[in-house]
Amino acid sequence: MNTELDRLRGEAAALQGVLDGGGAGKGKGGGVVVPPVIIPTTPKAPKTPKAPKAAAAYENKALDEAYKQLEHKKRMDEMTLESEQKTLEQIKAKHVKTAEERMEIEERLYDVRKAIGDRTLTNALDDLDKSKRLGKLTEEEEIARLKRIKKQYSDSAEERKQIDDMIFDAEIRRQEAIKKKIEEEKQLRKDTTDYVSQQLQAAYEDRLARDKLSAEDQHKLQDRLLNDQIYLNNNYLKKVLADNRYTAEEKKKIEREVTEAVRKQTNERLKLEREYQENLDKLLEEEKKKKIDNINNLSKGVQDALRAKYQEEKRVAEESIRDAQQANEEWKKSQLDAIKSGRASSAGATSGP
Structure with a gap:
């Protein structure tokens, strides 16, 4: 719009120059009187108030120096996480003044606390793993320990999910261990029954062989x-x-x-x-x-x-009869011999002188 006004002003100035140039011959006749051109004026824009002079930038040199010393000690490995947390809490108490400063130091403290928690969680999980490898934990003890670690040391959803996954794996192993133990006990019961039966059979066979x-x-x-x-x-x-x-x-x-x-x-x-x-x-x-x-x-x-007995008695009787008969015969014979001998003696005496 300002450009258009400038153009109109230029045209009006040119026309005014023409009119001014033809003013001498006006009395002689022949000149054309041109009415004056009225050019609208543009209202002046209000003046912009001058900006106040910028205030001096806020500085907290004590806080900056404290942070500088803290970072130096960290780079020199002269500070543990616990000492860093303690130092930040001291800085917060002594040097923090504005909300922005408070926000920054709270973020720093959160990072340190999280690092401490992560380290503690890592140490707890390392100790758990060592106990597992040494065979000091059953699956039930492992699950209970993981639940305590989760409650005490897990800060983020990611850490809780990690421990939940570990608990799930331990529970699967616990179920498998229980199942294996049950199967072993079942087999032991059967094997024991078979063994006792065999021992009874062996004792029976030994008794038959030895007695x-x-x-x-x-x-x-x-x-x-x-x-x-x-x-x-x-x-x-x-x-x-x-x-x-x-x-x-x-x-x-x-x-x-x-x-x-x-x-x-x-x-x-x-x-x-x-x-x-x-x-x-x-x-x-x-x-x-x-x-x-x-x-x-x-x-x-x-x-x-x-x-x-009858035969023996008969034999004895017969032998006795035979003996009696023989004795009788012998007696008879001896008598006859005696008679004969007496007769011979008598005949000899008769025939003597």
């Missing part, structure tokens, strides 16, 4: 073995069914196995009893027959003895 047992004692020993094994299996099954750490499928499988084993052992025991009874009956029958035979043999022996 001379009657049929009755052998039967009792074997029957006790089977009875103990049946009790052992039933007791194992009872404990399994009462233990909620076994799944339904595991219980069903073990129940089938144990029931089949007990069925076989029971049948073997019944078979043993039947065979023993049969052998006993056979022995009794043989014993009965033997007694009858003994009686018969005794009767026959008595008869033979009586017969032998």
Whole structure:
């Protein structure tokens, strides 16, 4: 707009010059009187008030010097995080005046406190890791310790998430350890049952090999073995069914196995009893027959003895008769010999002088 006004002023000045130049011939006629051009004037803009002189810049030389000394000691590694925190708190108390200064030092204190917390958290996690590698912690103790570390030392959401992830991993390992321990205990229970059963069998076999047992004692020993094994299996099954750490499928499988084993052992025991009874009956029958035979043999022996006695008495009697007859014959002969000898003596005496 100012440019347009300047242009109009220029045109008005030029016209005014023309008019001024033709003023001499006005009386002679022939000149054109041009009315004066009125040029609007532009109102003057109000004067801008002068800006006041700038105040002197704010300075806190004591605070700047304190910060300078603090940074120098940090670069020279002459200050720990704790001493830096203490120094900042002293600076805050002595030299901080404005809100901006207070904001700055609070930020510095926050950074130092966070660094201390990070260092403490790192140390706590390092100690935890060392204890784990040395085998000093169970999974449950590890989880409890991580929860304490999280509560005491974690400041940020990132740190809390880190520890939560570690707790989750420890919980997974704890669950796996529990599961492994349960499986080991299950296997130990089965192995113990099998081992005791084998020991019972071995003791039975050793007794048979080392001791001379009657049929009755052998039967009792074997029957006790089977009875103990049946009790052992039933007791194992009872404990399994009462233990909620076994799944339904595991219980069903073990129940089938144990029931089949007990069925076989029971049948073997019944078979043993039947065979023993049969052998006993056979022995009794043989014993009965033997007694009858003994009686018969005794009767026959008595008869033979009586017969032998009769024969012996008969023989003795016959020998006695024969001896008597022989003695009688000898006596008769001796008498005849004596008679003959007497007759001969008498005949000799008769024939003498």
